[in-house]
Structures are given as structure tokens and as C-alpha cells.
Amino acid sequence: MPADQRPALWLDRISRRFGSRAVLEDISLAVPSGRITCLLGESGCGKSTLLRLIAGVDRPDGGTIDLGGTRIVGPDRFTEPELRRIGFIFQDYALFPHLSVADNLAFGLQGLDRRERRSRVAEIADRIGITHLLNRYPHSLSGGEQQRTALARALAPRPEVLLMDEPFSNLDQGLRERVRRETLEILRQFGTTAVLVTHDPQEALAVADLIVLMRNGRIEQTGSPFDIYDRPASSYAAEFMGPCNRLAGIWTRGSIETPIGRFAAGLDLPNGSAALVCIRPQALSIAPDGSGISARILSKTFTGESEQIEISVHPLFQPLRMHSHERIRMAVGDKVGLHLNGAQIHVFAEPVPLEQLSSLGGEIIHGEILTETVS
Structure with a gap:
């Protein structure tokens, strides 16, 4: 497949069991490059487990994962999380409370020398609009400021794929819509390939280029928001x-x-x-x-x-x-x-x-x- 047509992520027949319970069964999915893909479904359907497998914090029991055409998970391969060039934004943002915003942004840049780290932090802070927050600490930030800081920290290492686990669920309704809109603008400005987990169908319709509807550890339907809403398969x-x-x-x-x-x-x-x-x-x-x-x-x-x-x-x-x-x-x-x-x-x-x-x-x-x- 030509490089310009290759999906950013390719999951082939992924499965995961916890004891006797099958959490994921036969998951195959192509995540398009430069687009926002939503894993959508009710609690317990396996969407967050799938996100952890992509991130590398858990291992599948079967199947393969390719990132940018390179095998990172398979029967004889497991690339460690820190080597995958995959960013992750947690539901609670997981900012380090003892570090300033600037130091939080620099945390994933340890492979750069000090001058390059400072330059990258200044660049990402400017593009996301949080330069005025660099000397502050997480406890002094609003919910929206924390979310933008978490986004900047995840994007600073320039990941190939950004994973987001219910990133707006901790925000009040009015703030949630504004922060979600701002986040989308940033992701599209950067051309970021993102995989976002949500249980909210209206959120998936609003943000996704591709929706993956999951049910009981399987994919029920995959398609654009219009496909999913106008042409339901079940x-x-x-x-x-x-x-x-x-x-x-x-x-x-x-x-x-x-x-x-x-x-x-x-x-x-x-x-x-x-x-x-x-x-x-x-x-x-x-x-x-x-x-x-x-x-x-x-x-x-x-x-x-x-x-x-x-x-x-x-x-x-x-x-x-x-x-x-x-x-x-x-x-x-x-x-x-x-x-x-x-x-x-x-x-x-x-x-x-x-x-x-x-x-x-x-x-x-x-x-x-x-x-x-x-x-």
C-alpha cells in the first residue's frame, strides 16, 4: 500500500481476555492518518481496554498492531510504550502536581538537550495559547486550562498518534463544549491523528471523522457520523x-x-x-x-x-x-x-x-x- 494511503494505525484481529471473560474479540480496525477516530460505546464494551492496548500499557492475547506501517505488537513483538511515539491524555489529565506547567510540558522531552526542550516547550505553549500559564502549577489552573496543558504535554513530543480517554467528561456542560471545540481546532491545526474514547454519541457525532461503535467487546459498526446516524446496521x-x-x-x-x-x-x-x-x-x-x-x-x-x-x-x-x-x-x-x-x-x-x-x-x-x- 502506498505510504500516503496507509492508515496511521492498523489493528488486525485483536483479542483480550481477563480470566474466562472475553473483553475484546476479533477487533480489526484501520485508523486514518490525520483524522479523529472515536471509539464509542457503553461502559464495559471494551473501548478503554482497546486504547490501553494501543498505548502499550496492556498486551493483547492475540492479533497484531501496526503503527505507520511498522509492526509494534504481534506474536513475537512487543514495542514498549515509551518507544511507540504515541501520546496519551488521561480522563483526569494526570498532570504532575509538583511540577510547573513548563516542566509538565518538558517531561516527555528528556531525549532533547536543554535548549531544544526550552524551544519545544515555548513553541507548543504558544501554539496552544498557554504561554501565560508556564510558571503556574496544576492546582491553580481551571478545568479548561488543565485540559489544554495536558493536550500540550501530549503533543510536545510530536507523537504519530494521540490517544484520548474521555478527555472532556470531567468538565461542566458549558465548559465542556467550549474546550471540546478548542481542542478540535488545535488537533486539526496540527494535523494530528487522534483516537478518542467516549460513551456520549452526541460527542462522537460532533468531533469524529470516523466512529467505531463497540458492543460487548466487538465492533458493531464503523463509519462516518452520517453513516452511523443515517444508515444504522442494526x-x-x-x-x-x-x-x-x-x-x-x-x-x-x-x-x-x-x-x-x-x-x-x-x-x-x-x-x-x-x-x-x-x-x-x-x-x-x-x-x-x-x-x-x-x-x-x-x-x-x-x-x-x-x-x-x-x-x-x-x-x-x-x-x-x-x-x-x-x-x-x-x-x-x-x-x-x-x-x-x-x-x-x-x-x-x-x-x-x-x-x-x-x-x-x-x-x-x-x-x-x-x-x-x-x-
Whole structure:
């Protein structure tokens, strides 16, 4: 493969076990150079373990890892962490409290002489905008200043890859968004290849060039944010990015029949097969009673930028949820007409509980990611 097309990192069939429990199974992944890759998933799915294997603070039980085309992990090779040219930002930043910011930045530059260390520290501090902090100590820094210092320390040795383990989770919501935006600007300015671990699907959508959705030690789906959200490969992926209305249905002549309508899908199933529909709340809208599917408003919650509305539709077991950015004049208890606008409807050939299938019932699922749009 030409050097300009070679991934920065290549993981091939990586596995890791802790006792009898398989934490990672058959993980293969190409991390693109100069891009931000997010390892996304719920707690315990193996994403932080995978990050430690890349960093070299843990060893896999099987598989290989190549960095820039050079094998660093394999059956007969293990490159020590300090020789991998991989930077790491920990969740709590792990700044040395007894060292000044300048000395924290210089810590990973021991291979340079004193003049070169000073020059590198001054350069990285200037580019990240923390020159005014160089003589201060970590305890006197704000959360955002600590994060920028940790970023500068990780980038000072000019690593080939930067690993970040939940780097914004310790910040308050408002500060988190600002620091995240500033960090992204810096990483893109440097052209850094970064691998970021997060459990937050909205964060992954906001920052990643490539999302790797993990589930129970395996990769569920890999793709761009648009791929993951618009073309989910499974109902798990669809539900992980946000709330979905989940409906049971019967496959008949190229479409799935549900209590609220028939939906076409690019599936190949025998007639009469059970299938599953996931409908985003934004795919639903309501109008005055007399049009669409007969329904009733159960609750309305105003969140500022939108209203969240729960709607009862016979014969569904659970209410449907919709989001509206327009003011809904109908009140709780009013009969309304339910419409589908065709957006974010996903059909999957997956098993459906019998109690749902018996009456084509449905339920609301709250989750976190997506895969394949069917309209």
C-alpha cells in the first residue's frame, strides 16, 4: 500500500481476555492518518481496554498492531510504550502536581538537550495559547486550562498518534463544549491523528471523522457520523444515537406492515416474517383530528428549542414519542391526527417479542446510535 494511503494505525484481529471473560474479540480496525477516530460505546464494551492496548500499557492475547506501517505488537513483538511515539491524555489529565506547567510540558522531552526542550516547550505553549500559564502549577489552573496543558504535554513530543480517554467528561456542560471545540481546532491545526474514547454519541457525532461503535467487546459498526446516524446496521446501532419508537411488524411483499402504516425496505425476507421498525421522534408530526392516524396527546414537555410529546395510538402497548420545533397548540388529552414525514425510518430483519407481534404492538426505546435509512 502506498505510504500516503496507509492508515496511521492498523489493528488486525485483536483479542483480550481477563480470566474466562472475553473483553475484546476479533477487533480489526484501520485508523486514518490525520483524522479523529472515536471509539464509542457503553461502559464495559471494551473501548478503554482497546486504547490501553494501543498505548502499550496492556498486551493483547492475540492479533497484531501496526503503527505507520511498522509492526509494534504481534506474536513475537512487543514495542514498549515509551518507544511507540504515541501520546496519551488521561480522563483526569494526570498532570504532575509538583511540577510547573513548563516542566509538565518538558517531561516527555528528556531525549532533547536543554535548549531544544526550552524551544519545544515555548513553541507548543504558544501554539496552544498557554504561554501565560508556564510558571503556574496544576492546582491553580481551571478545568479548561488543565485540559489544554495536558493536550500540550501530549503533543510536545510530536507523537504519530494521540490517544484520548474521555478527555472532556470531567468538565461542566458549558465548559465542556467550549474546550471540546478548542481542542478540535488545535488537533486539526496540527494535523494530528487522534483516537478518542467516549460513551456520549452526541460527542462522537460532533468531533469524529470516523466512529467505531463497540458492543460487548466487538465492533458493531464503523463509519462516518452520517453513516452511523443515517444508515444504522442494526437496531442496537439505531437506538444508541438517541430515542427511537420501536414497532413490531410483519413482512409482506417487499414492505413491513405495522399498526401505523406500511414501510418499504431493502430487505429480502419471506412473506409473513417478523421484522422491526425504528422510527425517530422527528419523523412524526401531528395535525388536528380528522387527518392521518387517530391518536391522543398524553403529555407535552417544553425544552426551549423543542417540545417532546407522547402520543397514544391504538393498539400500541406504549406511547409514541415525537419532537417538534414548532409550537403545538393542541393540549394534553386532545385527539389529533398522526403523520409520518418519511425521515429517519429504519427497518431491520430482527427477532420481535411474541407479545408485540401478536397485536403488532410497539414500545419506546431510549438509546444511543444508528445505521441504514429506509424511507
